[in-house]
Amino acid sequence: MLVVETTIFGISALASVAAGIAVFRVNSMARATFALLASFILAAVPILLLGLTFLGVIVILMMIMEMMIMLVFMIMYMMNPAGLMPMKMVHNNKMSFIISVSVFVILAVGAVLTPWPRFGAPSDVDPTQMIGLDFMGPHMLVMVVIGLVLFATIVSVVVLAQARGRYDRYGDDLRTRPPNDPVRTGLGR
Amino acid sequence: MTLSLFLILAAALFAVGLYGLLSQQSIVMIMMGLELAISGIIVAGAALWYFVVPGGPNAEALVVVALTAMAVEMAVGFAIATAIFRARDVDMVDSASDLKG
Numbered sequence: 525m526l527v528v529e530t531t532i533f534g535i536s537a538l539a540s541v542a543a544g545i546a547v548f549r550v551n552s553m554a555r556a557t558f559a560l561l562a563s564f565i566l567a568a569v570p571i572l573l574l575g576l577t578f579l580g581v582i583v584i585l586m587m588i589m590e591m592m593i594m595l596v597f598m599i600m601y602m603m604n605p606a607g608l609m610p611m612k613m614v615h616n617n618k619m620s621f622i623i624s625v626s627v628f629v630i631l632a633v634g635a636v637l638t639p640w641p642r643f644g645a646p647s648d649v650d651p652t653q654m655i656g657l658d659f660m661g662p663h664m665l666v667m668v669v670i671g672l673v674l675f676a677t678i679v680s681v682v683v684l685a686q687a688r689g690r691y692d693r694y695g696d697d698l699r700t701r702p703p704n705d706p707v708r709t710g711l712g713r
Numbered sequence: 714m715t716l717s718l719f720l721i722l723a724a725a726l727f728a729v730g731l732y733g734l735l736s737q738q739s740i741v742m743i744m745m746g747l748e749l750a751i752s753g754i755i756v757a758g759a760a761l762w763y764f765v766v767p768g769g770p771n772a773e774a775l776v777v778v779a780l781t782a783m784a785v786e787m788a789v790g791f792a793i794a795t796a797i798f799r800a801r802d803v804d805m806v807d808s809a810s811d812l813k814g
Contacts (some may be wrong), residue, residue: 530714537722544729544749548737560745567726567752570719571776574763579776583755586780590787594741597791601741601804613738615807620736628728635720644768651762651773658770659777666774670781677785684792687799 533570540566553598561591578652719760726753738805740797744790751783 543563547556564587572580614620647654659667683689693703702708726749733746755776762772794804803809 526714533714533718537718537725541722541725541729544726544752547745547749548729548733548742553741556742556745560748563726563749564752567722567756570722570756571759573714574759576759576762576773576776579759579773583780586784590784594787594791597794598741601739601794601798613742613805614736615738617736620732623735624728624732627731628724631724631727632721635724636717640716640765642764643766646767651770654770655773655777658774663770663774666778670778673781673785677788681788681792684789685795 529573533573536566536569540564540569553602554595557591557595557598560594561587564591576651578655716760716764719764720757723753723757723760726750726756728753738807740790740794740804740806743806744787744794747786747790748783751779751786754779755783 540563543559543566546559547563550556550559565584568580568583568587571583690698693705694700695704730746730748730750730753733749734743735746737743737746758772758776758779762776766772797803797809801809
């Protein structure tokens, strides 16, 4: 059983990193998005192997949705339609490569050499139940903050992305009446 | 399967993301690099739950926070990309280097 799990882990880990590298090597933004999606899903397989079913499934589902939305934006801002031309838009490529390789080496050496401690024994409680009770109990503050952050994100994203805000309509002191709209609103236009 | 292998996978994902973050010029490609780096953190958090603190839910909460950071990062990143594209027709970081803080 352990051999099977280790094999699955090895394959998915290598494929996940390979898909991650492919993100920056393919010639089209759409392909890059799907490579990123593949990388995320393959990175969720080790999480499932650890027994964290809920979190693994959440990662997979959320990443599929997120990448589908991202794909729309990617195509919106695509500078190379259909990947017909080589797409390479990098600055300081060599130094970036050196930095990222050295960061990987440092982190990997640290991961191997550190004598990792172990706190507590594995409990019989299902990890999904554990996190559910935790978020409704001791870690409720985390859940509350996440909710507030997500709501603030919705508001700020709409404000940032809209073409004409209230200062465009009502003037800098917000007192211009009627609002300065390109098309008059209301009945009897 | 040992903790070291999981952490090496996490480090590899983080390093690939870091490369994209540092080298790409397009704003959306930089966001892809950021997402890859956070994905490495999620793998590391799950591994720490299994191998270091198996009894408690703290590492799981960390993974949920990282997932939220990923979603927020993507939404805000695209909003900023849209805003600067509307204002200046810019979709490359090099054209917006005057925003450097």
